[in-house]
Amino acid sequence: MKITKTKKLSIKKVILSIIAILATLFVLISLFAGNYLVNYSIGRSGDGGNRTVALEIPEAADDTERTIAEGKIVQQELNETFLAEHPGQTVEISSADGIRCSGVYYQNDDSHDWVIALHGYRGDHLSATSLAQHYYTHNYQVLTPDLRACGDTDGNYLGMGWLDRKDILSWIDWIVAQDSDARIVIHGISMGAATTMMTAGEDTPDQVVAFIEDCGYTSVWDIFSSELKLRFGMPEFPLMYTANLFAITKAGYSFKEASALEQVKKCEKPMLFIHGTADDFIPYEMMDTLYQAKPGDNKEKITAPGAGHGEAMYLLGEEYWDDVFAFLK
Structure with a gap:
């Protein structure tokens, strides 16, 4: 047919x-x-939140897992004591594009050392308390901003560090207005680390002296x-x-365009890179890519063998902070 x-x-x-x-x-x-x-x-109300963190020691934990779990418990206790003794002062600024930005300032009298401590993905200023507590103990003035669309800061969408970098420049201006002799360190974890690196690629005033990124990503x-x-x-x-x-x-x-890698290439000030080798959220390999991209020899890196995402400080304990403050000195 x-x-x-x-x-x-x-x-x-x-x-x-x-x-x-x-x-x-x-x-x-x-x-x-x-x-x-x-x-x-x-999205501000999206479901893509941080992975849950259990403050308990698993029965089958190996030595590394046990150290991390114990470190989290100890730090949680330090955070609770710090917040009870130092409630902080809520401060607000307006971003360059008119967003109301909120943060908490922990005043340390007679110190010109400042830190802007930056929280991670979908966190808020309280998520940066582990940073704030240690810097405050080392006589730093501490500012913990809520990043865009997080906590009490306005915005409908997370900036993932890219929009936030401009907000951090406004926070830097706020600090300089309080203390023209300020020596400002920016230290962030995860999305806060990406914000730190993205800010590092901008033209920052002389008062900004160093950047510390802990488990940040190369780009969004x-x-x-x-x-x-x-x-x-x-x-x-x-x-x-x-x-x-x-x-x-x-x-x-x-x-x-939201690239920490491209911003790091423009950073001339000192930068410390920190990452855990067992990070299953932001691959450990990203740290070396970022480190190699940073020009100059005013850079160092800390590797935490076996630490997961944001767990370097819990695994390394006092060694983490000894290295951080040795770098800053």
């Missing part, structure tokens, strides 16, 4: 229609998923792409590309 030319054209049209429908569905699903990813990952694109593969088993194409379009439209920045 021969297929007529008319039937062939009809079959071809059906096939093309099916392809067109599938392509349209693919685009629509990609757009829906991209929009969801943006809301999930950087890199970390979300990594999480997409590790947590959801999905490739970056097409979802990262459609999500990036929504990030530009809704949050006002591109995941690709």
